[in-house]
Amino acid sequence: MKLFRHGPVGQERPALLDAQGQARDLSGVISDITADTLTPENLQKLRALDTNTLPVIEPVGRIGTPLQNPGKFLCVGLNYSDHAAETNSPVPAEPILFTKWSKPSGPNDPIVLPQNSVKTDWEVELGIIIGSKARYVEKDDALSYVAGYAVINDVSEREYQLERSGTWDKGKGCDTFGPIGPWLVTGDEIADPQNLGMWLEVNGKRFQNGSTKTMIFDVATLVSYISQFTTLYPGDIISTGTPPGVGLGQTPHVFLKAGDTVKLGIEGLGEQTQQVFAWDPALLD
Incomplete structure (x- = not known):
């Protein structure tokens, strides 16, 4: 998967790119891409999604950091x-x-x-x-x-x-x-x-x-x-x-x-x- 966050600074929303390179909104599935999102169990849940059911994002606009509040x-x-x-x-x-x-x-x-x-x-x-x-x-x-x-x-x-x-x-x-x-x-x-x-x-x-x-x-x-x-x-x-x-x-x-x-x-x-x-x-x- 290609996960990313888009939107103004401090207001970013979670998203992914589907197999065709189309940006899809994840905000109905997760509130943001956080450290917890990145655990093997939670990444597997995202992989299991039918990306065709996720809203298309057009245009994407600004892209933020790929996860909220990174650690070290x-x-x-x-x-x-x-x-x-x-x-x-x-x-x-x-x-x-x-x-x-x-x-x-x-x-x-x-x-x-x-x-x-x-x-x-x-x-x-x-x-x-x-x-x-x-x-x-x-x-x-x-x-x-x-x-x-x-x-x-x-x-x-x-x-x-x-x-x-x-x-x-x-x-x-x-x-x-x-x-x-x-x-x-x-x-x-x-x-x-x-x-x-x-x-x-x-x-x-x-x-x-x-x-x-x-x-x-x-x-x-x-x-x-x-x-x-x-x-x-x-x-x-x-x-x-x-x-x-x-x-x-x-x-x-x-x-x-x-x-x-x-x-x-x-x-x-x-x-x-x-x-x-x-x-x-x-x-x-």
Whole structure:
């Protein structure tokens, strides 16, 4: 299934795409797409629906985050061998973990540059959405704890991240730095999460053109590994790293500026488009 939420910020309604790609309203079945919706039992109830009986949505309008009030927003750094190479970084012996403080935003909501930002960058990433409580899980069982997948743009302010001392988190957690969606695509629709093409363009120029094949630590490894350090719950999100082509990897460096348009997508998971704006708190609420 492809689940999504549509409507103005704070007023989103649940929906799905049927087998023909038609948007169908779920608000007569569930009140919203929440962490509880993502459990195996409740996803199976949604799969059993006759989608032809659900109201058609025309037009869809704004698309929000694919679930209401996500849980932890966890991220993995330097998880693509070719991205590590472009940044002249050694391949990590274990996954590099950090968190995003920002509340995820819709896939086409604006990116608002922080005050005094000079090095805001882009990163197309495969997002994992957890569907079952996971604590000390084995790698062989790890994918059974995944509800589905989504596109994420791990927007990053590189000066904050790399030049201001401390952890990476303060360069990753600024407002609007976590667009996710358009859909939550359930795991049964993704035959192999390690064989998905992914791309990102800025102002029509293709900068990233990679594949999840080059992940250093695959999805199953990440879910198992992270569950050794924190319990994962339904609705938690893991952003799994980016392939080469980020602005920091360009010669000379290229960073986002007001007026830019960012487009990105992952095979089978849909596409995002974001407009970049200068700092304006009115765009955040």
